[in-house]
Amino acid sequence: MSSPHQTLLNRILTDNLKNVVDTIESTCLRCDRDPSEIKLIAVTKYAPLEAVRELNRIGLRVYGENRPQQLVERAETLVKDSGWSPSEWHLIGQLQRNKVRAVLPHVGLIHSIDSVKLLSHVDRVAEENGASPAVLLQVNTSGEESKSGFTPEKLLEDWEQITAFDNVRLRGLMTMAPFTEETTRVRKTFSELRRILADLNATGQLPSMTELSMGMSSDYQIAIEEGATMIRLGSTLFEGTSELSTDT
Numbered sequence: 001m002s003s004p005h006q007t008l009l010n011r012i013l014t015d016n017l018k019n020v021v022d023t024i025e026s027t028c029l030r031c032d033r034d035p036s037e038i039k040l041i042a043v044t045k046y047a048p049l050e051a052v053r054e055l056n057r058i059g060l061r062v063y064g065e066n067r068p069q070q071l072v073e074r075a076e077t078l079v080k081d082s083g084w085s086p087s088e089w090h091l092i093g094q095l096q097r098n099k100v101r102a103v104l105p106h107v108g109l110i111h112s113i114d115s116v117k118l119l120s121h122v123d124r125v126a127e128e129n130g131a132s133p134a135v136l137l138q139v140n141t142s143g144e145e146s147k148s149g150f151t152p153e154k155l156l157e158d159w160e161q162i163t164a165f166d167n168v169r170l171r172g173l174m175t176m177a178p179f180t181e182e183t184t185r186v187r188k189t190f191s192e193l194r195r196i197l198a199d200l201n202a203t204g205q206l207p208s209m210t211e212l213s214m215g216m217s218s219d220y221q222i223a224i225e226e227g228a229t230m231i232r233l234g235s236t237l238f239e240g241t242s243e244l245s246t247d248t
């Protein structure tokens with residue numbers, strides 16, 4: 001039985017999701033891409049838990065959290081729900097080395113590997129646990145000091161070391177655009193990431209990496225035009241649900 005409250009929550013989320021899916025489709029049409037190449041990650045960091053549950057009921061299966069602690073808590077809580085369909089959790093925010101052990105069993109993809117030191121630690125913990133986590137390398141293509149990630153130069157410099165680890169599976173790259181209205185700068189941040197991925201793949205040192213995680217609520221259309229394979233959407237998906245929420 002669903003309460004009027006749940007019905008309303010369902011309606012809001014269904015509408016938000018429909019808007020996003022329509023936008024993905026029209027953007028793909030415009031730039032001649034196949035919408036099935038684009039994985040939608042629902043970023044739940046500000047979303048009430050009940051909204052995450054409802055979105056799962058509606059059919060979304062991939063969630064992104066930016067704090068390791070909250071990812072672990074939510075993954076553990078929701079997996080015990082009788083109505084919860086199995087889903088994948090992605091870590092999209094900064095990972096401290098002392099959180100790696102806790103987060104590893106719950107995470108389907110780490111988007112935020114920003115140094116060889118962190119990668120090496122993830123690799124070591126993975127080896128101890130017999131795990132082989134999928135990871136993306138975060139690259140600071142905007143040049144903003146506030147953003148973490150490898151600089152493009154550092155990434156090339158470290159590339160030999162990066163490809164030497166046996167337990168992590170490198171799947172691609174991630175970036176964040178600057179907060180600006182200047183779409184030219186945003187676009188450049190994304191096209192730069194695509195170029196770097198092509199350059200790295202051209203070294204032939206690994207089976208090719210395919211993922212480009214780029215694009216958030218305000219800029220995912222540009223990201224899709226520039227080749228995104230994963231978009232990370234929070235506010236546009238959950239808009240209107242916090243006001244409604246009865247939990248915290």
Ligand SMILES: *Cc1c(COP(=O)(O)O)cnc(C)c1O
Nearest residue numbers: 043066092216217232233234235
């Ligand atoms: C919060 C966050 C997002 C989603 O941002 P919205 O603007 O709410 O869509 C995407 N990626 C990262 C790394 C984030 O921290």
